[in-house]
């Protein structure tokens with residue numbers, strides 16, 4: 001037997017997907033270890049640690065603060081016996097059984113692994129942007145659009161996400177200005193047309209945001225025209241950054257199948273290409289990116305892992321009985 005500690009299920013990530021997987025796995029009496037990670041803003045708990053009010057997670061009629069919701073999920077997972085490693089996983093070895101996950105030199109072995117490492121929004125990298133995050137600067141229109149009813153806001157980006165966010169935000173805002181660094185959008189024609197035809201959306205091309213203005217809330221943005229160098233100010237009360245997301249998948253490269261931007265591919269239900277490794281949440285889903293969908297995914301991954309371990313399913317799929325037996329270390 002290899003050195004290290006042995007578990008039934010190893011879960012990587014402590015966002016809604018990871019904690020939900022832990023609740024289901026530990027409650028099914030599987031010996032469960034969850035790696036909380038430190039990468040999402042330096043805090044375990046994932047992306048919701050970076051926000052204030054969450055108003056669309058079912059069960060909280062009056063809304064709940066993001067960090068409070070994550071603490072509730074954590075307590076629920078601990079209640080059923082989930083063990084924690086409060087660190088980042090630094091490398092994985094899915095090439096043999098048992099599946100092995102490393103934190104530095106420490107090895108942890110599992111019959112099944114659930115990858116729930118999420119994705120991170122790409123930001124502009126301005127100090128003023130960071131200071132006003134959650135105070136008018138956001139990366140999620142579905143999450144925060146509601147707070148900008150009747151206000152003038154701006155969206156940065158020229159891709160499909162920017163067009164989608166801008167179009168969505170017109171349901172709430174009185175005016176949405178799309179700021180793009182070139183004079184041509186990257187977005188698909190249909191998404192462009194939808195935005196161009198929306199009377200509430202205006203465009204500022206060839207401009208980049210140099211600074212987000214405001215002390216405690218967004219009051220405007222200082223822009224620079226990249227062709228003329230001319231500076232201008234656009235007064236807005238909200239700024240949505242829509243220049244892409246990056247899935248947290250570096251450590252799985254070469255072992256798990258990914259699409260071109262690096263999101264992990266679930267081949268059947270939540271199963272990846274490696275028998276016994278399952279995936280849940282924003283790390284595979286670049287479409288919905290919601291706490292509730294991530295939590296739902298975490299539930300599915302835990303049920304799939306459970307059935308994989310007991311050999312109840314997957315025998316008619318690529319994994320085969322041999323691999324199932326091999327996983328029963």
Ligand code: FAD
Nearest residue numbers: 013014015016017037046047089118143281282289290291
């Ligand atoms: P994440 O929440 O991204 O969690 C990933 C976890 O993996 C983190 O704990 C991270 O530390 C960990 N991790 C990463 N790499 C490693 C590693 N190598 N080792 C160990 N751990 C690792 N959604 C809503 O439904 N409603 C909202 O109101 C809402 N508001 C939002 C506001 C903001 C500002 C943001 C950024 C997002 C918001 N979202 C909201 C989206 C929601 O937060 C995500 O959809 C959800 O958190 C995804 O959950 P997840 O578990 O897949 O991933």
Ligand code: NAP
Nearest residue numbers: 124157158159160161162164181182185186242243244245
């Ligand atoms: P994307 O296609 O990579 O577009 C990112 C946009 O942000 C680009 O316009 C880019 O400018 C701009 N940008 C990048 N870094 C910037 C910076 N530092 N400062 C200013 N602008 C910056 O990303 P996405 O829009 O998130 O889309 C990702 C994928 O999801 C795409 O394949 C897209 O088609 C898909 N998607 C589809 C839908 C849909 O069909 N409904 C919706 C959303 C996303 P440049 O153009 O100059 O590079």
